[in-house]
Amino acid sequence: MVTGATGALGTHVTDLLRQGQDHVRTLSRHPDPTDPHAHTVDLRNGAGLHRALDGVHTLLHLASTPTGGDLQAATHLIGAARTARVHHLIYISIVGVDRIPLGYYKTKHTVEQALQASDLGVTILRTTQFHTLIEGLCQRMARLPAMPYPDVDAQPIDPAEVALRLARLAQEEPAGRVHDLGGPHIEPFADLAHTYLQAHRMHKHRWPLRAPGRIFAAYRRGAHLAPDHPVGRTTFAQYLHNTTRP
Numbered sequence: 001m002v003t004g005a006t007g008a009l010g011t012h013v014t015d016l017l018r019q020g021q022d023h024v025r026t027l028s029r030h031p032d033p034t035d036p037h038a039h040t041v042d043l044r045n046g047a048g049l050h051r052a053l054d055g056v057h058t059l060l061h062l063a064s065t066p067t068g069g070d071l072q073a074a075t076h077l078i079g080a081a082r083t084a085r086v087h088h089l090i091y092i093s094i095v096g097v098d099r100i101p102l103g104y105y106k107t108k109h110t111v112e113q114a115l116q117a118s119d120l121g122v123t124i125l126r127t128t129q130f131h132t133l134i135e136g137l138c139q140r141m142a143r144l145p146a147m148p149y150p151d152v153d154a155q156p157i158d159p160a161e162v163a164l165r166l167a168r169l170a171q172e173e174p175a176g177r178v179h180d181l182g183g184p185h186i187e188p189f190a191d192l193a194h195t196y197l198q199a200h201r202m203h204k205h206r207w208p209l210r211a212p213g214r215i216f217a218a219y220r221r222g223a224h225l226a227p228d229h230p231v232g233r234t235t236f237a238q239y240l241h242n243t244t245r246p
Contacts, residue, residue, distance in 0.1 A: 001025040001056045003043065003077070004063030006032055008132050009092065012163030013060060017170060027052055028063070043073030046080065053084040058170050060090045066104045074111040078118050088174050090166060091115055093126045095180050099223035101214050112177075121174030127162050127181040128155040128226055131239040138196035142204060149193040151208035152219040155226060156192070157183035158234040165231075182226030184233055192236055199240035 002017070004010040005026030017024045024037060027049075031038035039052040043063060053059070059081055064070055081089055097109040115122045134156045141147050165181055193206055210216070218224075234242075 001027055001053065001058070002060045002062060003027045004061075005035075005038070006030060007062065008130070009159045009163055009166075010062045012160050013062065013166050016163055016167040020167070020171075022170075025052065025056065043076055044069045046076030049076055049080040050083060053080050053086060056081075056084055056086050058088040058090070059086050060092075060166060060170060062092050062166075064092075064108075068107075070104075070107045071110055071114070074114055078114060078120065081120055082118065086120065088121050088123065088170070089115065090123045090125070090169055092162070092166065093124055094224075095126045095128050095182065095226050096218070096224035097126065100218040116176070123169050123172075123175045124177040125162075125165065125169065125181060126177070126226075128157050128183050128224065130159045130162070131156045131183075131234070131236055132159060134192055134236060135196065135240070138193055141193070142197065142200070142202060146205040146207055147193060147197070148207055148209040149189045150216075150219070151210045152189055152216075153186050153222060153225065154189050154192060155183040155186045155224075155230070156236050156239075157181060157232040158239055161232045161234060180226040180229045181231050182229045184230050184235055186222075186225055186227060186230075187236070195237045195240065199237070199244045 002010050002014050002024060005014050006028045014024055014026055026035055026038045027041050029042050031040050039048065041048045041052055061077060093108050093112055094105060097105040112124055134154060141149060162181060197204060
């Protein structure tokens with residue numbers, strides 16, 4: 001079963017698993033109406049979750065909401081997975097959740113700890129930021145007359161490559177926390193912003209955005225990077241080339 005199956009990552013993972021002839025159920029608040037194996041469940045209250053997990057061997061928990069509710073959802077999921085005797089629960093997390101004092105990251109880290117403290121067989125994969133996130137940030141910033149960008153480095157990765165790793169983990173035994181997954185290159189955000197503007201044939205003045213406080217300082221230190229695990233192959237420029245309409 002895949003939670004968050006209609007998201008950018010969940011869609012990739014579900015497609016890969018089904019290509020491998022696996023019987024895959026999906027779980028989402030807004031499921032694909034054409035998917036006969038889709039279950040409508042709101043993890044925040046857990047209604048219908050026990051029925052959806054009945055007989056499930058491997059569960060990939062990809063659903064996440066930066067606005068809140070992830071810990072509550074994970075608590076419901078852990079309880080239901082225990083009742084259903086799920087053999088393997090795979091959780092997607094983010095590099096730096098234990099080093100960056102961001103509320104969303106703190107919650108992700110707490111979920112990691114709850115999973116590790118449970119009696120379930122778990123695998124936790126942390127990745128760097130997705131190309132889609134960097135693209136979305138650039139898109140919003142490029143709407144301004146002059147484009148600001150955070151004065152930090154980034155190591156974005158293609159969500160399709162993350163999906164491939166998750167699909168492989170789903171065929172394996174629980175492994176606890178596995179090696180982080182990082183994009184192919186660590187690049188200044190200034191370069192990523194320039195790449196975005198080039199891909200969209202836009203010409204804008206750019207200026208670095210710096211902020212005080214511990215959160216920005218952690219990003220400046222590279223707490224969100226995985227320099228020892230540059231596993232991804234698709235660069236941000238290649239991703240934009242493949243997805244941007246001419």
